[in-house]
């Protein structure tokens with residue numbers, strides 16, 4: 648039973664629209680498990696006909712909580728990989744296969760697995776100036792949360808390679824120019840803008856949306872997620888990854904040996 652102070656994710660309802668909010672930007676085990684469970688709940692609820700995924704405060708999602716992750720790495724915990732199979736992958740599959748429209752309202756910084764989650768949604772709105780990025784290679788990892796396929800599908804292989812290999816952040820405005828984001832709104836108007844679009848979709852032909860999503864979905868999603876998990880398992884043991892996480896937390900520039 649999650650008590651109020653433990654709540655890392657909240658779900659609110661406005662008519663047939665459910666809004667799932669990440670209350671913390673770092674994907675800790677608590678955030679991931681509560682997000683996975685919240686998405687399963689709204690997916691199974693026939694009275695929910697559209698879903699909004701958003702964050703709170705300045706950030707949408709920072710990706711894996713690196714402070715928590717460092718403890719797992721230091722402990723050499725074999726559970727580290729299960730986070731991909733038990734947390735990340737079920738969240739992405741829930742978003743991508745939910746039989747109703749899912750909007751990401753990107754209220755602020757959106758990087759790493761956070762970007763993967765946003766791209767697993769059907770539509771994206773973003774706050775003006777929100778920074779987005781892949782982040783993975785900057786800490787010696789590769790894509791997960793389906794991003795190795797969803798980013799290529801969204802922006803093309805050339806730009807996807809640039810975004811993954813260079814791990815530079817980009818703005819919501821740039822994302823809009825690439826077709827990644829439907830609309831960029833002033834931060835103060837994002838929630839209302841997302842609510843209006845979600846309400847419009849919630850009043851629409853839900854079965855037709857579900858069938859359309861199924862037809863347009865990536866037929867290789869599960870295969871992609873499995874391959875990403877295997878790659879993360881290999882990379883998660885590298886000195887580069889361990890060193891980069893330590894450097895990030897120490898606010899130092901990482902150095903990479905290439906292994």
Ligand SMILES: CCCCCCCCCCCCC/C=C/C(=O)SCCNC(=O)CCNC(=O)[C@H](O)C(C)(C)COP(=O)(O)OP(=O)(O)OC[C@H]1O[C@@H](n2cnc3c(N)ncnc32)[C@H](O)[C@@H]1OP(=O)(O)O
Pocket residue numbers: 673709710711712713714719720721722723724725727728730731756758759760761781782783786788791816879880881882883884895
């Ligand atoms: C040994 C056995 C191993 C077995 C196998 C292991 C498997 C390993 C793999 C497991 C699966 C991993 C899945 C990974 C998913 C991911 O998402 S990886 C990517 C993680 N995210 C990042 O790397 C992003 C890091 N953050 C940044 O790049 C920047 O912070 C930013 C997001 C671009 C924002 O920059 P800016 O606006 O300049 O703000 P900052 O000052 O940098 O940050 C503000 C505060 O927030 C803290 N913070 C930011 N990101 C994180 C994070 N990811 N985790 C924890 N904390 C974060 C940052 O430290 C600042 O904190 P304060 O200094 O206290 O304010």
